[in-house]
Each structure stands twice: as C-alpha cells, then as structure tokens.
Amino acid sequence: PTLVLADHDAIAREVANRIDALIRERQAAGQRTVLGLATGSTPIGVYRELIRRHRDEGLSFRDVVTFNLDEYYPMAKDSIHSYHRYMWENLFAHIDIDPKNVHIPPGDIPREEVSEACAEYEAEIRRMGGIDFQLLGIGKTGHIGFNEPGSGADSRTRLVHLDNITRKDAAADFFGEENVPREAVTMGVATILDAKEIAILATGEHKAAIVRRAVEGEIDHAVAATFLQRHPATTFFVDEPAAADLT
C-alpha cells in the first residue's frame, strides 16, 4: 500500500511507531529484532524519533540487531562522508544498542577481500534469522540501497558502480562530483526482498516522478524499486509533494 502523510515529521512518527511496536512485541516474546537501515536525508526524522522514544519512553535497543544497506567504496569509517559515521552520529551513539550488533558493509577493506566480505554479510543476516523490518529511501534513479538501473531481482550484497545521476546528487555533500566515490558495497535486491516487512519513504517534489515510476510503473530492472511491487508486506510512505504525480 501507499500512505500519503502531511510531511517528513508525520512519516517519521508513523514509521518510528511501527518499529517501536515491533521491538517491544518481540522483546515481550524473548526475541531479538533485526532491522535493516538506510542513510541519507530521508530517514533522519525516524532516527530522531527513535532516539526520543529511547530517552523518554523506555524503548530499548539491547536486543536489536542492525544491518545497513550500503557504504561507499572506498571509504574510511571515520570519514565525514562515511555511512558508518552517519549511523553513529544520527542514531547509534544515542541509544543503548550493543556495538557488536551493528553491521554496516565495509568500505575500507582491500578490493580482493570484498566479495568474501559480501558473502559473509549475507550469511550473518541469515544467522540472525533474517531482517524483520527494512527501512528504505529511494534515489532519483529508482535505486534502493545502491541497486542502480540494471540490478536484477536476484542480486545479493556486492560491489557496484554508482550511476552518474546518483554521483551528481551526492556532489554537494562531497564538495564536488569528482570527490564522490565511483563504487559502493550494497545489499542486493534479493537481500532486500527477503525482509519480512519493508517501509520505503520518499519526501519532496524532487521524488515525485520516481515515486510514480516505482509505484505504478512496469516491474523491471531499469528501476530497482519496482521489484517491491512483488513484496507481500511493503508500505510506501510519501508526503504530498512526493505523491503529486500518482494517479
């Protein structure tokens, strides 16, 4: 389903509420919760709301395990551009998660070790029982994670080339397109579709065209987000501007 909400904050509250309920329900049953997490500007409100619930409402992340979607390659963990740093600054440093339960694809290992590390990332997700709830944003190319146009429905965690449009979108953050890495390590489309429940979020008029393509367009590998149409438990959370082109 597609849920159109007023704005970024309304989406953040709604999604954080679902994550909160899932964690508490599983805690009550003595089970861990496995979350798939995204970076970028879209999930910031969700993380802010989860931090508030931790601080004010006793939400604990003691038995929460996380797997992030992606990381640039190459990328040092302590770089201001790294998704490792983003996650610690925007979420993990402010909650009671056990650092050993945090997983983020490596951007700082030698190229010859990447494919084995990707296989290990997939294996660790399986050992943890699979992802219970996957949070996603969507890029202008229709990427989820960094599954750019051409990514197949059976793709798994791997090293990929970033699309030129994606690199242009990141240029301001990197003070110039020439500084944006050309590659990334990302979960695959199949990795994402294995999640039991998925929330994909989009806000702003600059996302309206790709939201329409993702929700109403034909399912094919030119737009990775269209594969979500086949997933049995995916909700699209959009604000009014991002929903503007939906028929």
Ligand code: F6R
């Ligand atoms: C981030 C990720 C990307 C972003 C997408 C949207 O981990 O995997 O797919 O979700 O590029 O980015 P924002 O939210 O910055 O518009």
